[in-house]
Amino acid sequence: MLELEARAEPSRLMSWASPLLAVVLMLAGGMAVFAALGKDPVEGFRVFFLNPVKDLYALSELLLKATPLMLCAIGLAIGFRANVWNIGAEGQFMLGAVAATGVALYFGDSESALVLPAMVLAGAAGGAAWAAIPALLRTRFNANEILVSLMLVYVAQLFVSWLVFGPWKDPDGFNFPQTRMFAEAATLPMVIEGTRLHFGFAIALAALVAGYAFMNRSHAGFRMRVAGEAADAARYAGFSAARMIWLGLLLGGAAAGLAGMGEVAGPMGQLTDKVASGYGFAAIIVAFVGRLNAFGILLASLLMALLYIGGEQAQQYLNLPNSISMVFQGMLLFFLLGADVFIHYRLRLRRRGA
Amino acid sequence: MPIPPSLSTQQPDPASAPARLVLQGIGKVYPTVVANDDVGLTVRAGEIRAILGENGAGKSTLMKIIYGVTRPSSGRMFWEGQEIEVESPAHARGLGIGMVFQHFSLFETLTVVENVALALPGKPALDELAQRIVEVSERYGLPVDPRRHIHALSVGERQRVEIIRCLLQDPRLLIMDEPTSVLTPQAVRKLFETLRRLADEGCAILYISHKLDEIRELCHTATVLRGGKVTGECIPAQETTQSMARLMIGKELPRCEHDAPQAGGEVRLRLAGLSHASDDPFGTDLRDLHLDVHAGEIVGIAGVSGNGQQELLRVISGEEPLAEKFPVQICGVEAGRLSPGRRRRLGMAFVPEERLGRGAVPTMSLADNALLTAAHNQGMVATGFLRFGRARAFARRCIDEFNVKCGGPAAAAKSLSGGNLQKFIVGREILQAPRLLVCAQPTWGVDVGAAAFIRQQIIDLRKRGCAVLVISEELDELFEICDRIAVIAKGRLSPVRAASDTSIEDIGVWMSGLWPGAEGTADALPATETAHA
Numbered sequence: 001m002l003e004l005e006a007r008a009e010p011s012r013l014m015s016w017a018s019p020l021l022a023v024v025l026m027l028a029g030g031m032a033v034f035a036a037l038g039k040d041p042v043e044g045f046r047v048f049f050l051n052p053v054k055d056l057y058a059l060s061e062l063l064l065k066a067t068p069l070m071l072c073a074i075g076l077a078i079g080f081r082a083n084v085w086n087i088g089a090e091g092q093f094m095l096g097a098v099a100a101t102g103v104a105l106y107f108g109d110s111e112s113a114l115v116l117p118a119m120v121l122a123g124a125a126g127g128a129a130w131a132a133i134p135a136l137l138r139t140r141f142n143a144n145e146i147l148v149s150l151m152l153v154y155v156a157q158l159f160v161s162w163l164v165f166g167p168w169k170d171p172d173g174f175n176f177p178q179t180r181m182f183a184e185a186a187t188l189p190m191v192i193e194g195t196r197l198h199f200g201f202a203i204a205l206a207a208l209v210a211g212y213a214f215m216n217r218s219h220a221g222f223r224m225r226v227a228g229e230a231a232d233a234a235r236y237a238g239f240s241a242a243r244m245i246w247l248g249l250l251l252g253g254a255a256a257g258l259a260g261m262g263e264v265a266g267p268m269g270q271l272t273d274k275v276a277s278g279y280g281f282a283a284i285i286v287a288f289v290g291r292l293n294a295f296g297i298l299l300a301s302l303l304m305a306l307l308y309i310g311g312e313q314a315q316q317y318l319n320l321p322n323s324i325s326m327v328f329q330g331m332l333l334f335f336l337l338g339a340d341v342f343i344h345y346r347l348r349l350r351r352r353g354a
Numbered sequence: 355m356p357i358p359p360s361l362s363t364q365q366p367d368p369a370s371a372p373a374r375l376v377l378q379g380i381g382k383v384y385p386t387v388v389a390n391d392d393v394g395l396t397v398r399a400g401e402i403r404a405i406l407g408e409n410g411a412g413k414s415t416l417m418k419i420i421y422g423v424t425r426p427s428s429g430r431m432f433w434e435g436q437e438i439e440v441e442s443p444a445h446a447r448g449l450g451i452g453m454v455f456q457h458f459s460l461f462e463t464l465t466v467v468e469n470v471a472l473a474l475p476g477k478p479a480l481d482e483l484a485q486r487i488v489e490v491s492e493r494y495g496l497p498v499d500p501r502r503h504i505h506a507l508s509v510g511e512r513q514r515v516e517i518i519r520c521l522l523q524d525p526r527l528l529i530m531d532e533p534t535s536v537l538t539p540q541a542v543r544k545l546f547e548t549l550r551r552l553a554d555e556g557c558a559i560l561y562i563s564h565k566l567d568e569i570r571e572l573c574h575t576a577t578v579l580r581g582g583k584v585t586g587e588c589i590p591a592q593e594t595t596q597s598m599a600r601l602m603i604g605k606e607l608p609r610c611e612h613d614a615p616q617a618g619g620e621v622r623l624r625l626a627g628l629s630h631a632s633d634d635p636f637g638t639d640l641r642d643l644h645l646d647v648h649a650g651e652i653v654g655i656a657g658v659s660g661n662g663q664q665e666l667l668r669v670i671s672g673e674e675p676l677a678e679k680f681p682v683q684i685c686g687v688e689a690g691r692l693s694p695g696r697r698r699r700l701g702m703a704f705v706p707e708e709r710l711g712r713g714a715v716p717t718m719s720l721a722d723n724a725l726l727t728a729a730h731n732q733g734m735v736a737t738g739f740l741r742f743g744r745a746r747a748f749a750r751r752c753i754d755e756f757n758v759k760c761g762g763p764a765a766a767a768k769s770l771s772g773g774n775l776q777k778f779i780v781g782r783e784i785l786q787a788p789r790l791l792v793c794a795q796p797t798w799g800v801d802v803g804a805a806a807f808i809r810q811q812i813i814d815l816r817k818r819g820c821a822v823l824v825i826s827e828e829l830d831e832l833f834e835i836c837d838r839i840a841v842i843a844k845g846r847l848s849p850v851r852a853a854s855d856t857s858i859e860d861i862g863v864w865m866s867g868l869w870p871g872a873e874g875t876a877d878a879l880p881a882t883e884t885a886h887a
Contacts, residue, residue, distance in 0.1 A: 237726045
């Protein structure tokens with residue numbers, strides 16, 4: 001008889017192998033789905049997983065897609081480690097985009113080299129300010145930050161819509177809900193010429209390094225990890241719970257705001273009502289698939305970007321609905337949670353009555 | 355088997371009255387440790403048998419096997435002559451086996467009466483059950499309010515619930531796992547009366563303990579375990595404490611050295627009319643506490659758990675800051691509103707009652723746990739970043755100087771036994787050279803050798819001029835190490851007496867709130883606690 005037996009220690013090997021196992025199982029499951037839909041599984045695999053990495057341009061698109069995911073996820077991971085559950089990165093992303101857009105529109109056609117740095121600061125500040133609302137309500141009135149941050153996403157969406165349908169609407173834009181295109185000085189430079197991969201990618205990589213240093217090397221990060229692992233121990237050690245909540249939400253909000261800034265100053269070049277497109281929510285999955293760890297988040301954001309782009313490819317070349325990428329995301333999470341069981345347990349063959 | 359032939363386990367004989375429970379060759383192997391190895395045991399109707407052994411000797415595992423919590427890897431069990439396999443605690447209860455756990459198995463979010471109801475077959479009426487709980491609790495001197503939620507109860511009160519829950523089921527075999535550590539001496543005596551009455555009525559009792567005096571007073575027979583094996587059986591009444599200690603730990607019982615108290619040290623901790631209303635509706639309000647702890651002395655606070663100890667400790671440590679500054683003064687500073695970190699920087703160190711989850715983060719390494727309270731004091735932080743080398747070196751020092759048995763500074767806190775983790779935490783606090791050390795239950799559930807070691811370290815710290823406050827429910831411990839002793843009862847503090855001028859009996863009486871000059875001595879006490887006075 002097979003049975004699960006608790007391991008004496010959680011397996012370090014399995015905690016890294018489990019995401020890989022989940023990816024392999026997702027691929028196998030995906031091939032089965034292609035076969036069941038009457039598509040050639042090998043062709044499906046090629047379109048879904050190889051097309052997005054087939055040449056430099058495809059790769060740059062993949063990295064472009066991964067950039068906001070990386071930024072949002074590393075910010076969220078810092079809070080999640082301290083049990084600060086910021087679910088509203090999507091809204092903080094939008095407010096970051098709004099603040100950066102405000103700066104870009106204010107400077108108009110200015111060619112000053114200070115416009116972009118000001119937009120970066122404004123983006124981070126906008127996201128952090130939006131995250132400060134749940135932080136304030138949580139520390140002052142003990143309002144649940146999960147609900148407050150989530151509900152603020154919808155407020156942010158309506159705010160963005162009001163702006164682009166109203167005061168910020170491009171007067172020459174044929175009534176489309178969008179702002180003017182940003183000037184050259186308000187647009188992020190490209191990392192690789194001839195692609196859309198902009199400088200925000202470098203910012204995201206820097207954020208990953210900073211996130212790693214903060215979480216693993218700094219005293220503040222240590223305090224947050226203690227708060228997440230054992231709240232009573234944090235209280236005993238004298239780590240202020242309120243500071244933890246503020247720090248977790250503000251850093252998460254700032255990172256998401258930066259990501260929003262990168263979108264409007266990068267591939268979009270303007271603010272529209274479709275600015276967020278789910279990055280803030282997908283980043284929650286990225287953070288957990290990446291084990292709330294900077295290197296893991298790097299890999300997980302690439303994987304998640306691959307699923308997005310693979311889904312688009314499958315739509316174009318295989319006539320499959322776009323929801324195919326959601327199916328893959330779902331399978332990934334499902335298999336990951338399943339494989340995670342083996343971090344704490346192992347399978348053993350046991351004779352009955354032994 | 356190393357059992358003397360005259361006492362060895364006999365084959366169950368169904369013709370004559372069979373023993374209530376017989377174990378033969380019981381073994382239990384965990385992935386990393388052999389908890390029980392070829393253990394044999396017999397207990398008869400009306401017999402109180404001690405299971406004697408240090409922490410980690412395999413007592414609790416053996417009892418869990420009997421109670422159906424875990425299955426043995428090998429061996430046979432006979433219940434009243436029939437070979438059985440106990441499949442679950444419910445099955446065990448059905449057979450008539452009751453158990454009071456050392457680590458409580460209660461649902462925190464439910465009330466006392468709901469927890470008791472869960473252990474009973476069927477769906478008992480809660481009102482009626484609450485009445486029975488009150489009756490049993492009054493009869494056995496175990497006061498507890500059946501409507502209270504478990505999470506609001508202290509450790510001692512939770513244990514009372516466990517005991518009451520078992521007694522309600524009229525067990526035929528009762529297993530008691532270290533039941534007396536949170537009772538007043540008078541309540542221990544009452545419990546012993548209860549247990550003797552139960553035994554006279556024909557109940558068999560397995561009594562797990564490492565307290566040798568108790569075992570000699572109560573138990574008819576004893577089985578001694580060491581390292582998962584039976585190392586001997588004896589009749590406790592015919593043994594000395596020393597001879598049983600040798601069987602249990604393989605060497606003489608260690609004693610603490612304690613020299614005369616030093617007088618005239620400065621005041622390091624002053625409680626100046628400390629009053630504090632508990633946030634918890636079931637908590638104890640602290641009322642007008644006055645206490646001075648001087649450099650170079652150990653002051654003990656005795657009391658039955660749930661009388662304000664937790665609240666007092668939180669207020670002293672800063673986990674629960676006050677609205678005013680003056681009621682708590684640490685090393686001359688009015689510290690009532692300071693955070694725990696700020697108080698630590700004044701020279702205070704604190705060993706809390708709970709080790710895992712409060713004194714240490716279970717999943718983190720010992721080096722990380724060194725960072726928990728020693729980061730600033732030991733220079734482990736530079737410009738906001740951690741210096742892991744220093745944390746590891748400090749953890750290594752705690753391990754070496756306090757004989758912590760573990761896999762080194764990288765070992766997770768939860769991989770240590772309770773006694774070793776406690777040695778590590780005490781070491782972490784003492785090695786920071788505090789000016790004031792506050793300890794809660796420093797040796798709760800710690801084996802005899804480690805307990806003596808920890809006490810000696812506390813005494814040595816006093817010798818170096820530190821002020822020490824120990825809050826403990828173990829009177830023997832307080833009398834062993836303290837220079838002066840006070841009692842906390844119902845959130846009030848008794849006068850402080852020199853330990854040499856008082857006795858365990860006196861303090862035991864005070865523990866019910868009856869000290870000379872106590873406010874409202876007669877009416878402030880519940881009937882159950884005054885009953886013995």
